[in-house]
Amino acid sequence: xxxxxxxxxxxxxxxxxAGVRVTLVDRAGAAGATTAHGEGNVLxxxxxxxxxxxxxxxxxxxxxxxxxxGTEWQAKGGIVVATTGEGARELTAFAAAQxxxxxxxxxxxxxxxxxxxxYLTRDVTAAVHYPDxxxxxxxxxxxxxxxxxxxxGATLLPGCEVLGAEVxxxxxxxxxTTGGTLTADLxxxxxxxxxxxxxxxxGAPIDVRPRRGEILVTTPLPPTVFHKxxxxxxxxxxxxxxxxxxASAVVESTPAGTVLLGSSRRAxxxxxxxxxxxxxxxxxxxxxxxPCLSGVPVMRAYGGFRPYVADHLPIIGPDPRLxxxxxATGHEGxxxxxxxxxxxxxxxLITGRTPxxxxxxxxxxxxxxxxxxxx
Amino acid sequence: MTRHVVxxxxxxxxxxxxxxxxxxxxxxxxxxxADQAGGQYHRMPPDAYEARRPFRICxxxxxxxxxxxxxxxxxxxxxxxxxxxxxxxxxxxxxxRRRCVLRADALVLAPGAHDRVLPFPGWELPGVVTAGAxxxxxxxxxxxxxxxVLVAGTGPFLLPVAASLLxxxxxxxxxxxxxTAGALLRGWTRRPWELTGQAGKGAELAAYAARLARxxxxxxxxxxxxxxxxxxxxxxxxxxxxxxDWSVVPGSEQVLTVDALCVTHGFTPRLELPVAxxxxxxxxxxxxxxxxxxxxxGVYAAGEVTxxxxxxxxxxxxxxxxxxxxxGTPGRLGATRRRRDEGRAFASRLAAAHPIGRRWAGWLxxxxxxxxxxxxxxxxxxxxxxxxxxxxxVRLGTRAGLGPCQARICGPTLAELLDTNPHHRPIAWPIRLxxxxxxxxxxxxxx
Amino acid sequence: xPHKPPGVRITVDxxxxxxxxxxTIAAILIxxxxxxxxxGPSGSPRGVFCGIGxxxxxxxxxxxxxxVRACLRRADDGDAITTQPRTKGTP
Numbered sequence: 001x002x003x004x005x006x007x008x009x010x011x012x013x014x015x016x017x018a019g020v021r022v023t024l025v026d027r028a029g030a031a032g033a034t035t036a037h038g039e040g041n042v043l044x045x046x047x048x049x050x051x052x053x054x055x056x057x058x059x060x061x062x063x064x065x066x067x068x069x070g071t072e073w074q075a076k077g078g079i080v081v082a083t084t085g086e087g088a089r090e091l092t093a094f095a096a097a098q099x100x101x102x103x104x105x106x107x108x109x110x111x112x113x114x115x116x117x118x119y120l121t122r123d124v125t126a127a128v129h130y131p132d133x134x135x136x137x138x139x140x141x142x143x144x145x146x147x148x149x150x151x152x153g154a155t156l157l158p159g160c161e162v163l164g165a166e167v168x169x170x171x172x173x174x175x176x177t178t179g180g181t182l183t184a185d186l187x188x189x190x191x192x193x194x195x196x197x198x199x200x201x202x203g204a205p206i207d208v209r210p211r212r213g214e215i216l217v218t219t220p221l222p223p224t225v226f227h228k229x230x231x232x233x234x235x236x237x238x239x240x241x242x243x244x245x246x247a248s249a250v251v252e253s254t255p256a257g258t259v260l261l262g263s264s265r266r267a268x269x270x271x272x273x274x275x276x277x278x279x280x281x282x283x284x285x286x287x288x289x290x291p292c293l294s295g296v297p298v299m300r301a302y303g304g305f306r307p308y309v310a311d312h313l314p315i316i317g318p319d320p321r322l323x324x325x326x327x328a329t330g331h332e333g334x335x336x337x338x339x340x341x342x343x344x345x346x347x348x349l350i351t352g353r354t355p356x357x358x359x360x361x362x363x364x365x366x367x368x369x370x371x372x373x374x375x
Numbered sequence: 376m377t378r379h380v381v382x383x384x385x386x387x388x389x390x391x392x393x394x395x396x397x398x399x400x401x402x403x404x405x406x407x408x409a410d411q412a413g414g415q416y417h418r419m420p421p422d423a424y425e426a427r428r429p430f431r432i433c434x435x436x437x438x439x440x441x442x443x444x445x446x447x448x449x450x451x452x453x454x455x456x457x458x459x460x461x462x463x464x465x466x467x468x469x470x471x472r473r474r475c476v477l478r479a480d481a482l483v484l485a486p487g488a489h490d491r492v493l494p495f496p497g498w499e500l501p502g503v504v505t506a507g508a509x510x511x512x513x514x515x516x517x518x519x520x521x522x523x524v525l526v527a528g529t530g531p532f533l534l535p536v537a538a539s540l541l542x543x544x545x546x547x548x549x550x551x552x553x554x555t556a557g558a559l560l561r562g563w564t565r566r567p568w569e570l571t572g573q574a575g576k577g578a579e580l581a582a583y584a585a586r587l588a589r590x591x592x593x594x595x596x597x598x599x600x601x602x603x604x605x606x607x608x609x610x611x612x613x614x615x616x617x618x619x620d621w622s623v624v625p626g627s628e629q630v631l632t633v634d635a636l637c638v639t640h641g642f643t644p645r646l647e648l649p650v651a652x653x654x655x656x657x658x659x660x661x662x663x664x665x666x667x668x669x670x671x672x673g674v675y676a677a678g679e680v681t682x683x684x685x686x687x688x689x690x691x692x693x694x695x696x697x698x699x700x701x702x703g704t705p706g707r708l709g710a711t712r713r714r715r716d717e718g719r720a721f722a723s724r725l726a727a728a729h730p731i732g733r734r735w736a737g738w739l740x741x742x743x744x745x746x747x748x749x750x751x752x753x754x755x756x757x758x759x760x761x762x763x764x765x766x767x768x769v770r771l772g773t774r775a776g777l778g779p780c781q782a783r784i785c786g787p788t789l790a791e792l793l794d795t796n797p798h799h800r801p802i803a804w805p806i807r808l809x810x811x812x813x814x815x816x817x818x819x820x821x822x
Numbered sequence: 823x824p825h826k827p828p829g830v831r832i833t834v835d836x837x838x839x840x841x842x843x844x845x846t847i848a849a850i851l852i853x854x855x856x857x858x859x860x861x862g863p864s865g866s867p868r869g870v871f872c873g874i875g876x877x878x879x880x881x882x883x884x885x886x887x888x889x890v891r892a893c894l895r896r897a898d899d900g901d902a903i904t905t906q907p908r909t910k911g912t913p
Binding site for chain 2: 026028029030031032033035036070137138139140142143146156158216218219220256261273274275276279280283284286287293294295296297298299300301302
Binding site: 516 | 842843844845846848849852853857858862863864866867868869870871872873874875876877878879881884887889890891893894895896898
């Protein structure tokens, strides 16, 4: 298992539980990169009917059983609001389609909204409550998954970077790493945004690119935000094209009392430099939802790289070009939420069990993944 | 075209930089988050500051002096020094300060340092303060932090703090230097010729020592505070004899009744801005060359961020940095450079005389708070450090260093316990959401 | 002393306190014998620690604006200071 983020640790746990001997390698320590730089979203609300929603629903059912101590699992629910007439029509239609696909999406009237979120702006044209949206502390969740995997006999090699492949007879036999050569029957790429570079170094490139998301953190406050609250534009920002900056308001509190404000998406490679104007846009959008936060200080900003695939679907399955190589990556900003479902699906495919969700939409052999001249 | 130099921090280093940059022909913008220039070193009550207007550079036509200007972010560009993002307003932490962005041809970073305090049981009790806090309250506010006060820790800063406390009427029970007499002696006298250029500094310390003697304040070496106790505030402290490695000599504990305890274990450079600018570090300080240039083109650093060397060396570093940043003829300022180098040599002697003993963590108990903001204790951190998560993931799990101070206080301790960079703070100063949402004033050009 | 300057009057959770012009809120409170006014996450009392705006232990609300460092903010006559509970109140 190459990569010990949320996907790698979840897959390691599931495979180990199925009796597979797993070695987990990470070029740094576990859960330090994309996993530690997100909000910990476990969302169904932002997904329209389709394969990703089915995986999200499956994953959401699995989360409570995999979440252990220290994960700060909170089934707090999400509230999506629209602030324009057109936004209200779109949100209402989107929620109706989700209900038809089995999502609990409950319209809120102004009184219901005011009692659910007393500090939210009253300037709202439509609001929908999603009771199944949840949040975890992602590094704690990865720790719980890792501990479970180690408890089932898996091993972790931190500080071990994969450098290249040893291939013979069309099969990946071993990977060369900074810690020596590792042989295995199967290799799983769970490298998140670095999956593009990793797959190139293994000679089987897939088109996964980094998109950066920024989050602002306020100082600790008395309870102010009670759900994951976001404006309906978030769906558009997450589903949009890669290049230009997209931002919409996502506001939620954490058990420590801080409020997290997201979220942006920007394609700029692995550039980590802070862009104050992006933070400014996030603040402005968040204040439209919660004007009362205007005087609250921001004490921290952090950004992380999300593994982006052009068709917005994760990549889960065997590589058709190189026997022995599998992929579990490309979840963009939904990796925390989709991790348990991804791990179960991957394990079912590897062990020959029948998966509970259709794996075909996530196969490696699709145009967005195997694009000619993949980045 | 006149060069525009932005100097961040108006302590001795920043004042030196601004003065020299103007002399070199540049136009300067000098910023400080405080409403007075002078930094912690020249701190004085506002009436005295107004009466004396002590820093001529702040009145210069070629220097824009911006008090109350907090740099909240540095924006790195593909070329040229970073843009400086500022919030400005009349009141510290006021609401509705204005955002501005400064573009500079060169940037001098002189943000200074603050006390490092090692954790010990009870250090979070009210009445336990840093030596710097006691000093600022005495010098800047004419207020004594307590009536019965003990000063403890390590380093020459203990002396002026105790003297200032006497000046505002506190009863100073004693000054405890954790370093042993042997270590002090070795550090102070091994290479006496290096002291020649620092006669002023030595005389200053001698004057403080005389002041303590007049006040009958005992100065003891090889002794430290290992615990503070009290109900709602510090009421007594436990002191103990320390070996050279700062392990406690069993049975040497004594209990002392106090109403305030002032502690310092040296200084921590304020590195968030140099780190945000992308400057390379060396041994925990900003790496600079002969001209105070950092690894980032157009960015210079001066003062305590390049090494703890005291005010005269900081000022000399500032002069060299400002002269170079302002486009002054290279290679000049021989006397200033010598003063700087002597100051640095003196500082490394002081550092050698006052090292932090490597067994200090022996004071800690599992429930001793390490991160004051989030109350993460030593036992939790030790367990987490043994897990194989990445350091950032450990911090998220324990919340150590994630509170309002953003690891400014516990960072050096976390750096020892976890492998983590305690100075990564892209938001260098809190900014209110309403201020952040407002677009900044147009960037000021360099002409 | 030839001239005694007028005092600065502030209130702390409604209680009047007087300081000298130009003093910080923290200095006025300490001079008045008050050493703690904020609480840590567990409820433990906190006051001034670093004195120079680094530790954020001395935060107060000033005239409705929260998270003001009492050690940096100079008091103005009439300032209404309130301490900041973590568990209730409005942002």
